[in-house]
Amino acid sequence: MKLGQLLNSDIIYLSMLEQRIVVLNSARAALDLLEKRSAYYSDRMCPPIIKDPSLFYWPGNLSVLGYTNRWCQSRRVTNDMLNSRVIVRYHELLVNQANSLLQHLLDISDDTPIFDQVKDVVFFTTASSLFQLSYGYHFKSNKDPFFVEAKIAMDNICEASMYTNFLVNLLPALSYLPEWLPGMSWKRMAKQWRLQKDNAITAPYEWTKSQVYAGTAEPSMLKHSLQNRHLVCEADDIERADILKDVAQCVNGAGTDMSSNIPVKFVAAMVLNPVTQAKAQQELDNVIGPVALPSFSDRERLPYICNLIKEVMRWHPVAPLGIPHMCYQDDNYRGYDIEKGTIVIGNIWAMSRDESVYEDPEAFNPDRYLDPTIPELPSFGWGRRKCPGIHLAEASLFITIASMLATFTFSKKKDVNGVEIAPTIESTENAIVLGLNPFEFNVAVRSVKHRQLIEST
Numbered sequence: 001m002k003l004g005q006l007l008n009s010d011i012i013y014l015s016m017l018e019q020r021i022v023v024l025n026s027a028r029a030a031l032d033l034l035e036k037r038s039a040y041y042s043d044r045m046c047p048p049i050i051k052d053p054s055l056f057y058w059p060g061n062l063s064v065l066g067y068t069n070r071w072c073q074s075r076r077v078t079n080d081m082l083n084s085r086v087i088v089r090y091h092e093l094l095v096n097q098a099n100s101l102l103q104h105l106l107d108i109s110d111d112t113p114i115f116d117q118v119k120d121v122v123f124f125t126t127a128s129s130l131f132q133l134s135y136g137y138h139f140k141s142n143k144d145p146f147f148v149e150a151k152i153a154m155d156n157i158c159e160a161s162m163y164t165n166f167l168v169n170l171l172p173a174l175s176y177l178p179e180w181l182p183g184m185s186w187k188r189m190a191k192q193w194r195l196q197k198d199n200a201i202t203a204p205y206e207w208t209k210s211q212v213y214a215g216t217a218e219p220s221m222l223k224h225s226l227q228n229r230h231l232v233c234e235a236d237d238i239e240r241a242d243i244l245k246d247v248a249q250c251v252n253g254a255g256t257d258m259s260s261n262i263p264v265k266f267v268a269a270m271v272l273n274p275v276t277q278a279k280a281q282q283e284l285d286n287v288i289g290p291v292a293l294p295s296f297s298d299r300e301r302l303p304y305i306c307n308l309i310k311e312v313m314r315w316h317p318v319a320p321l322g323i324p325h326m327c328y329q330d331d332n333y334r335g336y337d338i339e340k341g342t343i344v345i346g347n348i349w350a351m352s353r354d355e356s357v358y359e360d361p362e363a364f365n366p367d368r369y370l371d372p373t374i375p376e377l378p379s380f381g382w383g384r385r386k387c388p389g390i391h392l393a394e395a396s397l398f399i400t401i402a403s404m405l406a407t408f409t410f411s412k413k414k415d416v417n418g419v420e421i422a423p424t425i426e427s428t429e430n431a432i433v434l435g436l437n438p439f440e441f442n443v444a445v446r447s448v449k450h451r452q453l454i455e456s457t
Contacts, residue, residue: 038383
C-alpha cells in the first residue's frame with residue numbers, strides 16, 4: 001500500500017525470482033481485471049510444496065486449483081448446494097450454531113484467558129455446523145477425531161500456501177535433494193502432512209458414503225452429491241471421489257477459517273467502540289424486544305446490525321491480500337502489458353484504507369454505509385473465483401453476531417483503580433487468513449433474563 005502511495009499508482013508491478021507479480025491497490029482496478037475480465041484472470045498459482053506428489057501434494061484443494069475442467073466440476077457442485085436460493089435450507093442449522101455459541105459463552109470463566117476461550121468456542125461451533133452441512137456428521141466434542149484431523153489439515157494447507165514459509169516454493173529444485181541432507185526436515189514434515197491430509201479428507205467421506213448406502217445419512221452436501229451423479233458426470237469413479245472429498249473439505253475447512261475469525265474481530269470492535277455496541281443493542285431491543293433472540297426474518301429490519309457486520313469486515317479484513325489470481329492469457333490494461341502466468345493480487349487491505357472511498361478509514365463507523373454510494377469491501381473475492389460460500393457466510397455472520405449482541409456485552413478490562421485498559425489489537429502474521437493476537441477484555445451476559453433465555457434454547 002505504501003509503495004502504491006509513493007508511486008502514486010494503484011497498479012504495482014514486481015518481479016521476484018523471475019515471477020511476475022501485479023498488485024491491484026484499488027477496487028476499480030480489481031473490478032476491471034478480476035471481475036470484468038475474469039475469463040483472463042481465473043487461474044491460480046499452486047505452490048510447489050502443494051503441487052509436488054513427493055511433498056504435501058494437495059493440488060485438488062479449491063483454493064489453489066487451477067482454472068481447469070476439474071475446477072469447473074468442483075464449482076458446479078458448490079454452486080448447486082450454496083447458491084442464494086438454497087441457503088434458506090440451512091437457516092435452522094445456523095440458528096442452532098448461534099445458540100450453541102451463546103451457551104458456550106455462558107460458561108466462560110477466569111481460569112484461562114478470555115480471548116482463548118471465546119476464540120475456541122467460536123471456532124468449534126462454526127466448524128461443527130459446517131461439518132454437519134458438509135458430511136451430515138455431528139461433532140461429539142472438540143476432541144472428536146474428525147474435528148481434530150480437519151483442523152490440522154486446514155492449518156497445514158494455510159501454512160503451505162504462503163510462498164515465503166517454504167524455500168522450495170521459491171526454488172522448486174530443492175525437492176530433488178535427499179531427505180538425509182542437513183536442513184531437509186521440511187521435506188519429511190511435508191510427507192507427514194500429506195498422510196495426515198489424506199486421512200482427514202478420506203475418513204469423513206467414507207463415513208458419509210457408508211451412511212448413504214445404509215439409508216441412514218442425514219441431509220448434507222456430500223450426500224446430495226453422491227446421489228446426484230450428474231453434478232460430476234465427466235469424471236471416472238476415482239476422480240469423482242477425489243473431487244467430492246476436496247469439495248466437502250473446502251466448504252468445511254475454508255468456511256470455518258473465514259467465518260470463525262470474523263466474530264472474533266467483531267468482539268475486538270465492540271470492546272473498542274462501546275457506543276457502537278450500545279446503538280446496535282438498542283436497535284435489537286426496539287425491533288425484536290429487549291429479551292429475545294433474532295431470527296432471519298428480522299434481517300431486513302436490522303439495518304444497523306447489517307452495516308456493523310460490513311464495517312467489521314472492512315475495518316479488519318480477514319484475508320487482506322485475498323488468494324492470488326494468475327493471468328490465463330496475455331492482456332493489456334491502461335497501457336500495461338500483463339503476460340500470461342503473471343500473479344495478480346487484489347490488495348483488499350489497501351482498498352479498505354482508500355480515503356477516496358472510506359472517509360477516516362481507521363475509524364469504526366457502520367453509519368458510513370448509510371450513503372448508498374459507499375461500497376462493501378470485496379472480502380469474498382472477484383469473478384469466477386469469488387468464494388462460492390458467500391451467501392452461507394453472510395447468513396452465518398448475521399445470525400451469529402446479532403445473537404451475540406442481543407445477549408452479551410463486550411467491554412474493556414479495568415485495572416485495580418477501576419480505570420479501563422484499552423487493548424492493543426494486532427493481527428497474526430504470515431498467513432493468508434489473518435486472525436488476531438490475544439488481547440484482554442471482559443464478556444458479560446446482559447441480564448439474568450438473558451441468561452435464562454439462552455439456557456432455554
